[in-house]
Structure formats: C-alpha cells, structure tokens
Amino acid sequence: MMNNLKQKLGKSIENRRDELTAMADKIFDLSEVSGEEYQSAELLCSYLEKEGFEVERGTGFPTAFRAEWRNGSGGPVIGILVEYDALEKIGHACGHHLQGPAGIGAAIAVKECMSEYPCTIVVYGTPAEETLGGKIVMLDKGYMKELDLAFMSHGSPNTSVDEKCMALENFVVTFHGIKSHAAISPEQGRSALDAALLSFHAIEMLREHVKDDTRMHYTIRNAGGPPNVVPDLTVAEYTLRSYSTKYLDEVVERFYNIIKGASLMTDTTYEIQRDLPFKSKVVCHKVNNLLMENASYENAPAIAPPREKTGSTDFGNVLYEVPGSCIRIAFTQPDAQPHSQEYLDAGKSQAAHDAIVYAAKIMADSISDVLTNPGLLEEIKEEFNAAKEK
Incomplete structure (x- = not known):
C-alpha cells in the first residue's frame, strides 16, 4: 500500500x-x-x-x-x-x-x-x-x-x-584613532590600524587555545590612508565559527576582550557591528x-x-x-x-x-x-x- x-x-x-x-x-x-x-x-x-x-x-x-x-x-x-x-x-x-x-x-x-x-x-x-x-x-x-x-x-x-x-558569528569593527603626520609629529597620533593589527595578532595567539574545530578569519576593509599619515580610522571584519553554538559563545566573549585590549594598548576607541548569528x-x-x-x-x-x-x-x-x-x-x-x-x-x-x-x-x-x-x-x-x- x-x-x-x-x-x-x-x-x-x-x-x-x-x-x-x-x-x-x-x-x-x-x-x-x-x-x-x-x-x-x-x-x-x-x-x-x-x-x-x-x-x-x-x-x-x-x-x-x-x-x-x-x-x-x-x-x-x-x-x-x-x-x-x-x-x-x-x-x-x-x-x-x-x-x-x-x-x-x-x-x-x-x-x-x-x-x-x-x-x-x-x-x-x-x-x-x-x-x-x-x-x-x-x-x-x-x-x-x-x-x-x-x-x-x-x-x-x-x-x-x-x-x-558550523555556528558562525561575524563582526565589523571600526577603530577610531587620531590622525597625525607620521614623520613630523607621530607622537600626536593614535593609530587605528595598529589596533586592528594587534587584534589580528591576538587572534593568532588564541588559535593555540581553542578547540580544534574552531575557525577564525579576519580581513581589513579600510586601512585608513597613506603610510605617511597615522590612520585615524580602520575598519576590520572578523568571522568566528565552531560546530558548537554553545562553545562559539565562549569564543565570542574572548574576541570581545581582544578588541577591548587592542583598543586599550593603542589608546583608540572602537565600535562593533555584530551580524545575525548562525547556529x-x-x-x-x-x-x-x-x-x-x-x-x-x-x-x-x-x-x-x-x-x-x-x-x-x-x-x-x-x-x-x-x-x-x-x-x-x-x-x-x-x-x-x-x-x-x-x-x-x-x-x-x-x-x-x-x-x-x-x-x-x-x-x-x-x-x-x-x-x-x-x-x-x-x-x-x-x-x-x-x-x-x-
């Protein structure tokens, strides 16, 4: 039948x-x-x-x-x-x-x-x-x-x-610094690009201390200008993934600390745009x-x-x-x-x-x-x- x-x-x-x-x-x-x-x-x-x-x-x-x-x-x-x-x-x-x-x-x-x-x-x-x-x-x-x-x-x-x-979280982070002449008055500048680069380095350090199925990617969408000017704005994008939504939530919290730390080390500020999370x-x-x-x-x-x-x-x-x-x-x-x-x-x-x-x-x-x-x-x-x- x-x-x-x-x-x-x-x-x-x-x-x-x-x-x-x-x-x-x-x-x-x-x-x-x-x-x-x-x-x-x-x-x-x-x-x-x-x-x-x-x-x-x-x-x-x-x-x-x-x-x-x-x-x-x-x-x-x-x-x-x-x-x-x-x-x-x-x-x-x-x-x-x-x-x-x-x-x-x-x-x-x-x-x-x-x-x-x-x-x-x-x-x-x-x-x-x-x-x-x-x-x-x-x-x-x-x-x-x-x-x-x-x-x-x-x-x-x-x-x-x-x-x-894979669960997925995607972020666009805009770092804000202070523009200055990179040769004449670098001490007056605060590099937004340095903040992004430090965050990338920290993610590389984090790779050793996450579960094997965790994936972390990043790119620069806007580096902030020519090399002889301290960039006052840099836009970076980050994607984090794991086969566990629960574990990815933990990685996201560590990511937030990375961005905060990069900002503190460079005396810059930042804004985070968080896209819709995929579970x-x-x-x-x-x-x-x-x-x-x-x-x-x-x-x-x-x-x-x-x-x-x-x-x-x-x-x-x-x-x-x-x-x-x-x-x-x-x-x-x-x-x-x-x-x-x-x-x-x-x-x-x-x-x-x-x-x-x-x-x-x-x-x-x-x-x-x-x-x-x-x-x-x-x-x-x-x-x-x-x-x-x-």
Missing part, C-alpha cells in the same frame, strides 16, 4: 516535470541576489496560489513568503523550506534555483494524493541565505516555529544528508535516515554517506527550533565545489532538472511516511528534544 502511495506521489511530480524545470530555469536566468529576489519569489507564489495554496507575502522579509494548504483539522504541520537567492556577480552557482520547484512539486503531490490524512503543509520562501540569513530574520519574527517538522533540498555533488553545520543545528538522525531511505527507494544518483561536517547555514537556526533535515541531490561532477563555475555550468543541465524531481519525490515520500505512521513523528520529536538538551 505504501509503495502504491509513493508511486502516486511520484506520478504527480512527473506530470509537472516540465513546469517545474522551466520554473527553475527562469529563476536561474533571473539570478536575483539576496534581498532582491522579487521576481523569483513571485514566480513561486503565483504557482502555489494557482494550485490552491493560501499565500502570505513579505513574511518577516520583503522577498519571503508563507504558502499553506490546510487539510482538515489537527494533524502535523510540516514545512518545506526553499531558497532562491543567487550569488552576487556569479549567479546561481549554489543551486538555489532548484529548491523552489522541488519544494513546490513535493507539496502539490501531497495535496493531490493524501487528502484523507489531516495535516497542514507549509512552503516557506526563505531569501537571503547567502548573506544576511533570511531564516534568522523570519524566526525572530515568529515564523517557522509552528512547524512540527521541516524539510529542505539542495543541489550537491552527491546525494546525502548532513550531520553537523549549529540539532542533528536528528531519524529524519536523516528517513530521507536517505527514500533516496534509495527513488534510486537517486550518487548516494553517499552523510557529510559529517559542513559550513554554515541559516537552516541551522531553524533546526534549533524544529526537527528536520535537508536532502542533498547530486547534479554536478563529484569534485565540483559550491560557488564554483562547475556548479554554475550545471545549473540548467539534465542532471539539474532530474535533481528537482528526485528532491520532490524524496520529500513527498518522507512526508507520506510521517502522515501514515503517526508514531514516527513522536519518535522524531523525542530524539530532537533529547539532543537539544545536551
């Missing part, structure tokens, strides 16, 4: 293959960067409205949306999160143009084939993942917290899921296993073991609030890296079009497993809550 249901879901998705792939190609051609994805978002919203979803636009972010299909009363609230922002000056070299059509395909298939199961299916449009972290903004405004379970899809060199992602996710193995079992059922390409460690994503913040996972579908060469020309070149390929369909089927199959087996969701929540307490 279950295989018959999954075959029906798959047929529903296959019937829309041409529309879904055309939608992805259009988003690819638009290549709208973070915060400017107006046409891409409207393309997805209009299609969902046409298919009977109730759409709310501008959900916490101008180019975000929430599309809902409510079936009866009660039942779980299951979310499918989609991204559609491109990289500035590059385009869709991360495969985000594939996500919206895949998520829509899965949501509509469930609506068409599972009307006897009470539930609410929500497609969330989550912009600006590459820069600001749109999901973080949306969470802060109360969105997505109503979900019982959250799914995502993403293009990849292999079909797999992730174990961990490491709470891993839920039952959801990972569910997606991978359905990837095997659908004969997805290049199935690989879970990725034990990955970079940073605002989906991690969602997975601190809600259990879920992202299925990554192979559509590039095995050695291709995200944000590369290889990713961009594969964006409208047959493999990319197939990845949309595979992702839609795997997410729809996984939703069907949850809806037809209520005990599964309870098991997922138990694992999630236990992991969250650690």
Whole structure:
C-alpha cells in the first residue's frame, strides 16, 4: 500500500516535470541576489496560489513568503523550506534555483494524493541565505516555529544528508584613532590600524587555545590612508565559527576582550557591528535516515554517506527550533565545489532538472511516511528534544 502511495506521489511530480524545470530555469536566468529576489519569489507564489495554496507575502522579509494548504483539522504541520537567492556577480552557482520547484512539486503531490490524512503543509520562501540569513530574520519574527517538522533540498555533488553545520558569528569593527603626520609629529597620533593589527595578532595567539574545530578569519576593509599619515580610522571584519553554538559563545566573549585590549594598548576607541548569528543545528538522525531511505527507494544518483561536517547555514537556526533535515541531490561532477563555475555550468543541465524531481519525490515520500505512521513523528520529536538538551 505504501509503495502504491509513493508511486502516486511520484506520478504527480512527473506530470509537472516540465513546469517545474522551466520554473527553475527562469529563476536561474533571473539570478536575483539576496534581498532582491522579487521576481523569483513571485514566480513561486503565483504557482502555489494557482494550485490552491493560501499565500502570505513579505513574511518577516520583503522577498519571503508563507504558502499553506490546510487539510482538515489537527494533524502535523510540516514545512518545506526553499531558497532562491543567487550569488552576487556569479549567479546561481549554489543551486538555489532548484529548491523552489522541488519544494513546490513535493507539496502539490501531497495535496493531490493524501487528502484523507489531516495535516497542514507549509512552503516557506526563505531569501537571503547567502548573506544576511533570511531564516534568522523570519524566526525572530515568529515564523517557522509552528512547524512540527521541516524539510529542505539542495543541489550537491552527491546525494546525502548532513550531520553537523558550523555556528558562525561575524563582526565589523571600526577603530577610531587620531590622525597625525607620521614623520613630523607621530607622537600626536593614535593609530587605528595598529589596533586592528594587534587584534589580528591576538587572534593568532588564541588559535593555540581553542578547540580544534574552531575557525577564525579576519580581513581589513579600510586601512585608513597613506603610510605617511597615522590612520585615524580602520575598519576590520572578523568571522568566528565552531560546530558548537554553545562553545562559539565562549569564543565570542574572548574576541570581545581582544578588541577591548587592542583598543586599550593603542589608546583608540572602537565600535562593533555584530551580524545575525548562525547556529549549529540539532542533528536528528531519524529524519536523516528517513530521507536517505527514500533516496534509495527513488534510486537517486550518487548516494553517499552523510557529510559529517559542513559550513554554515541559516537552516541551522531553524533546526534549533524544529526537527528536520535537508536532502542533498547530486547534479554536478563529484569534485565540483559550491560557488564554483562547475556548479554554475550545471545549473540548467539534465542532471539539474532530474535533481528537482528526485528532491520532490524524496520529500513527498518522507512526508507520506510521517502522515501514515503517526508514531514516527513522536519518535522524531523525542530524539530532537533529547539532543537539544545536551
């Protein structure tokens, strides 16, 4: 019976293959960067409205949306999160143009084939993942917290899921000193550049005294002027990462002390701009296993073991609030890296079009497993809550 249901879901998705792939190609051609994805978002919203979803636009972010299909009363609230922002000056070299059509395909298939199961299916449009972290903004405004379970899809060199992602904190620090002639009256100057350089040196000293998975990066955005003038302003940027949000909080406190110390040593002042923090996710193995079992059922390409460690994503913040996972579908060469020309070149390929369909089927199959087996969701929540307490 279950295989018959999954075959029906798959047929529903296959019937829309041409529309879904055309939608992805259009988003690819638009290549709208973070915060400017107006046409891409409207393309997805209009299609969902046409298919009977109730759409709310501008959900916490101008180019975000929430599309809902409510079936009866009660039942779980299951979310499918989609991204559609491109990289500035590059385009869709991360495969985000594939996500919206895949998520829509899965949501509509469930609506068409599972009307006897009470539930609410929500497609969330989550912009600006590459820069600001749109999901973080949306969470802060109360969105997505109503979900019982959250799914995502993403293009990849292999079909797999992730174990961990890195928490990330980003800071822009502006040091203020006193300008003076570097040869005639250096004693009257206070170098903002010296403060930045001392902070960089202190971070290098800190590397020896943090856990192995900690990453710390820095750069100078504005050095303050020519060498014969003591610079009165220097702007530096710092990125700190760890696979533990809790441990990263400790590193951030030490970073604040570094900036304070550099300022004291140089008799300068400073201002800190802290960007939205990206959290490491709470891993839920039952959801990972569910997606991978359905990837095997659908004969997805290049199935690989879970990725034990990955970079940073605002989906991690969602997975601190809600259990879920992202299925990554192979559509590039095995050695291709995200944000590369290889990713961009594969964006409208047959493999990319197939990845949309595979992702839609795997997410729809996984939703069907949850809806037809209520005990599964309870098991997922138990694992999630236990992991969250650690």
